[in-house]
Amino acid sequence: MSDYRVIGKARRRVDARAKVTGQTRFADDLSFPRMLHCKLLRSPHPHALLRQVDVTRALRAPGVVAALTGKDFSIRYGILPVSQDEEPLCRDKVRMTGDPIATVIATTEEEAYAALELIDVEYELLPVIATPLEALQCDEPRIHDYGDRGNVHKSVALEFGDVDAALAAPAHLFDDLFFYEGNTHLAIEQHASVALLEPDGRLALYSSTQTPHYVHRALSRALDLAPHRIRVVATPNGGGFGGKTDPFHHEIVVAKAALLTGRPVKICLTREEVFQCHRGRHPVMMRMRTSVDDDGFIKAVDLETLLDGGAYGSYGVASTFYTGALQTVTYRIPRYRFRGCRTFTNKPPCGPKRGHGTPQPRFAQEVQLDKIAVALGKDPADLRLQQLIEPHSLTANWLQIGSVGLRECIERVIDRSGWRSKWQKMPHGRGAGLACSSYLCGAALPIYWNDMPHSGVQLKIDRSGLITVFCGATEVGQGSDDVLAGIVAEVLGVEPYDIRLVTGDTDLTPVDLGSYSSRVTLMAGNAAIQAAERAKALIAGAVSAKLGIPEERLVFAESRVFDAADPAQGLAFRDAVIIAETIQGSIGTVGSYKPPAAAARFKGGGVGPSPSYSYTTAVAEVEVDAGTGWLRVEKIWIAHDIGRALNPTLARGQVEGSVYMGLGEALSEEQAMRRLPPRLSHALVHKTPSMLDYKSPTALDMPEVFVDLIEQAEANGPFGAKEVGQGPLLPIAPAIANAVFDAVGVRVDEVPITPEKILRALKASGRRAGPQQFPSIAWPQAVYVPPPWEGGDGRAATKAEEALQS
Amino acid sequence: MMRAGRFRYHVASTVADAAAALADGGPHARLLAGGTDLIPNMKRRQDTPDLLVSLRHVGELRGISVNGETAIHAGTSLDDIVKSAAIRAVHPALHRAASQIASPLIRNTATLGGNLCVDTRCNYYNQTFEWRKSIGFCLRGPVPDGICWVAPSGRRCWATASSDSAPALIALGARLTLLSREGERDIPLEELYADDGACPLTKRADEIVTSIRIPSRVVRSTYWKLRRRGSIDFPALGVAAAIRPGPHGVIEDARIVLGAVASHPLLVPESQLLIGRTLTDNVIEEFAEGAARHARPLDNTDFAMTWRKSVARSFLSGALRELRGDDPSTFPLLARETALRNGWRFE
């Protein structure tokens, strides 16, 4: 194997001690002298015009220092440049139950809360759009005054090769409908923020955010304040999972309140408010048509998706593309068409949750492959193994694939799980199911168009021997601090625990785009290698000059710098730094990373490209009670192609955490809304806005999980590493659905897979539970791009042009 | 974060002191035991008491004695009940019920008295003030003339009785002692409950539950709890069963109680019909079918109501099969899991 000292060794993470002893300071732990507290008045109605918002009475209440309404803000914001549709406080209209209308700033949280009741609001109720179907059918009233039409936010269509021709005369055509219910992140830490003015009058915001850089930009825009007058510090997140990647209204509101009052202002959301902030998994209805030949080789795939976007744009345009972008990266798909449509509804906005837009179509694809295998009498593992994507190839939609460890993943789990003696071989009521998946290692394009690095790292090393790493990356629990420390420690030959980290602070750290899209290990990791190598070269040069040892013979290890030929010849790392500082002056280096350019050059091709793709395979073993539909997931075997595990302890933690989260999505979690009888009320409220009622699994519900890490170094990854934070979630739901079929012979083409649905399927003549029809959607003309093997250069063409050429 | 409103706080030192403080406090005074039900309800403004009379330092309210009759003081923590080897041996239904309430952490502080008086639950009511305001509140207020969203045409509250220990203790024939400044009285536990979601207890507001007594008849008992997850969740269905088998397996007494399917724990009247019979497959199925008819789950808990109803029948028969001596490890998955599950605790 490797001769690395830190990389690849299972270690306690660098921030573990602080976390388990309660020393980590989360946003809500922060307190400042003269701090005020902020509470938000939120709309009780899902859709209404605001006729009047009057805070006069609230301002007179005890303890109240200030009260703001939508009139105090004039600029909209939003994470994507194309969806600047959010207001810190709504001005004229509310679009969902929970939309913020006004705020009270008071000396205590109780006083702020009590004064909310004294705000007088006049609403004019509007008809409610509660589902994507209603959104498609009702152009009026429009939830937003932008978007493709009516309440359709965005519809996209991409076609790679002539799919209709490929589907016209297939040996076998599989045409299936699937539904993936929405669910939310449920990070243990509720969002919290504190804003204050620094002694020089500049604004500072401490916030539990995964993306301080984007919050910085949004604050600057919404408050019309120059960015250099604003500092955003991301506090360690008590979990994020994508739920803290948007800039949020409460962040802008406390910032504004701090500017107005000159005092620190804090907010900590309630759990219910977190459910309203949401940005979780889009509910997606899918129709997937796949043609295969007699041997089960895929000829073409045609996918349609309908997304329930909720009340705001958020990352929705990207999410929409993501429901189609990564279908091509696991198996060879010669021709592919994808059409996706996102609708606005009067519900909490959906956005990026672990796997962003891809678990839904992955569920469809992997369950459909299982159906194909059964129909053709093939083992589902073999059906996949025979058509795996080639390493270092281009996909139909022009994604550049790097290393692929999927074969090893499949082989490992079928071996360890005893798949060959389980699938179709266990008694009725017990079943095994298999599914694969893939995920990006960071999006190749930033959220806003620019040509600058995606991640920067700065190193400061001085005569004390201390190395300080400055990086905009944000610790959200995933271990990004540990990745940085581990990498720098490896290169410079010191202990990771001796390194000081300053991260996620827009005043102090170089920009990193944030902890989303599984980008940090690869991008910040590569930047860290570059910065550390540069520092190493400075120090090596000085030591070489001083000791007369050729530079290339110098080894950095064990907190020493020494001669490879004679390890006794050398000095302590600290002494080496002293020599370097003496000769070179103060030691500081930088590193940065920008992903390689994408091969795709068509409109819509910006979503999907990544420096690398990770791969995963899971086998689930279940027991199903045919009398009640009760389902127990007994065991999960999962192998993940991680390129290289920088710290296997953390990598395994990410895999297990993904299994856990996938299990919740597969079995019980639902971000579902409750409607009342329309003649009595037009309320639309979250069904289960608490941790008691939103059914996330407990420790007792976890199956046994057997994790394998497949390590085949990826050229684009730091020390060969790929992502592990999101990909392993994806195969869990389809593996369970396939196992249920193996156990009792029914298909639940929908998550969550509840006992009620299994029982319903068992009683249904079609032995299936799931959506019955896909609505007809007026799709735009597809952007037509010939796949690489049909010529072309990754640019769009028209079918007619194609016909002429050939 | 969510905070409860303002209230006064009285730390009672004796039961008599608590009774006096409660009586003086009037209609807006509440007893505070473990607080695991009351405090969340206050944060959600379901209840806005102005005085809390704390029982937490009343030593005489704590303790279990088992000699012949079992007596449990109302302030005994659920964890102490779960830990009691005597209760585990003599009253498995209570052990199993207590061990599956909420979570290990909650059981450390939650009490048996509080569990018997736990508020009824409903998806439309156990929500924050803001949430309830969005739906125009419900029959339980705080505004007058609210609608019951579970059954909008009716005029009653259908909130669900959600105590786990109550069905178990009713099946075991428990009685309880109520104390107030006026004196003490002693009632069968089932009489504590009124079939009214909004006003579920028959006791006066100034009465304190001081002890629970279980007679020493030899019975076999069990408790089956349906919930989605292995911990935390309130029951979506509870079946408590206690039978006294005589010679040749002829049943001398039987009390079967359904929980979480009505606004009160429901003592199944057909239990009487089991007396004098033996638990053959036929007897069990016939009983389960009849008893399940009393289960009228509504759409106000977890799980689809029709599904819960179908499970009620299989739980009724499963619990009786367990008491008959069938080996639960041969039961179908859900019954097996349910019969074999005890709450997990820190050892």
Ligand SMILES: Cc1cc2nc3c(=O)[nH]c(=O)nc-3n(C[C@H](O)[C@H](O)[C@H](O)COP(=O)(O)OP(=O)(O)OC[C@H]3O[C@@H](n4cnc5c(N)ncnc54)[C@H](O)[C@@H]3O)c2cc1C
């Ligand atoms: C997350 C969560 C999960 C839960 N899951 C369950 C569950 O699975 N099953 C279940 O049964 N419960 C559950 N509960 C509810 C609660 O924890 C238990 O019912 C607990 O036993 C209540 O006891 P307590 O001592 O905390 O009561 P408190 O909250 O102190 O009191 C509850 C009520 O009883 C009254 N009261 C308390 N003691 C007396 C007394 N001696 N005499 C007269 N009145 C009294 C109080 O005034 C109050 O009205 C759960 C609660 C939470 C927060």
